[in-house]
Amino acid sequence: MTTTDYIVRDSGPVTLIGGGEAFEGDLEAALALAPTCVAADSGAALAVAAGVPLTALIGDLDSTPAEVLAQVPTERCHRIAEQESTDFEKALTRIDAPLVLGVGFTGARVDHQLAAFNTLAAHPHLPCILLGAQEIVMLAPPQITLPTAAGDVVSLMPLGPVQGRSVGLEWPIDGLDFAPGGRIGTSNRALGSVKLEISGPDMLLILPRRLMAPLAAQLLRPMHVPWPARA
Known part of the structure; x- marks a missing residue:
């Protein structure tokens, strides 16, 4: 293309x-x-x-x-x-x-x-x-702050080997290796606002549907940095 x-x-x-x-x-x-x-x-x-x-x-x-x-x-x-x-x-x-x-x-x-x-x-x-x-699905960007509330379900589904770091999740993901057929991150829960850092473009992020508008606004901010195209 x-x-x-x-x-x-x-x-x-x-x-x-x-x-x-x-x-x-x-x-x-x-x-x-x-x-x-x-x-x-x-x-x-x-x-x-x-x-x-x-x-x-x-x-x-x-x-x-x-x-x-x-x-x-x-x-x-x-x-x-x-x-x-x-x-x-x-x-x-x-x-x-x-x-x-x-x-x-x-x-x-x-x-x-x-x-x-x-x-x-x-x-x-x-x-x-x-x-x-009930939900929205997106590819988790390199960094994102989620406007979640306490108790919101935050699911992470790897499509390839990937790692990450988190702030505000009930079960932090720091130091974990995610991969298809291995560790996945379904049904984690937010303690409030959540910050994520993801190592590569291989993690699906699944969130409550009501977060579509605030997440869209965040992705449209000039400072947001998306993933580059795959080689």
């Missing part, structure tokens, strides 16, 4: 809709923070049903119903024919924005959900928060 491959460019956050489990309330919550709306293939159905205009529809377009496709202007439909990536990856990597809020990429089919998590790790330089029914 190069900068010439971008389809959508925006100086503010962008809402990206997928074809997984999502409702109009989810879309409304995301659009309140990220009003530019893009769909990944069949995610267009939710936008059309909600009467939300799409800036772009991106994907192989093999699962967008014909009646939905007919309601999206032709010039906003961008068919990416290759089958080496998911529609989420096709869309995410063609959006030039400081943050993407993903709706409809959790729930429904487990394989699609796992593929979305893999995409987050494959492109760590593209900040993205996925909105679920």
Whole structure:
């Protein structure tokens, strides 16, 4: 991918809709923070049903119903024919924005959900928060302060070997080696505000859904430093 491959460019956050489990309330919550709306293939159905205009529809377009496709202007439909990536990856990597809020990429089919998590790790330089029914999921950045309250569940799921440091967790993670098939960090609890430092772009961070807005604001701050692109 190069900068010439971008389809959508925006100086503010962008809402990206997928074809997984999502409702109009989810879309409304995301659009309140990220009003530019893009769909990944069949995610267009939710936008059309909600009467939300799409800036772009991106994907192989093999699962967008014909009646939905007919309601999206032709010039906003961008068919990416290759089958080496998911529609989420096709869309995410063609959006030039400081943050993407993903709706409809959790729930429904487990394989699609796992593929979305893999995409987050494959492109760590593209900040993205996925909105679920009860939680949000994102790739933990190098450093972050979480606006958690005492008792909030903070789960850490490694997608590769990774370490970290924490302040404010009931069970600190300092000195622990996390890895798939090894140690994981589900169902930790916040004692209040939590600070995390993560050694590499291989840790999923799962948090209560109500934290989406304050976390989005933090990721949009000029001083926030995201991961670089993978080599």
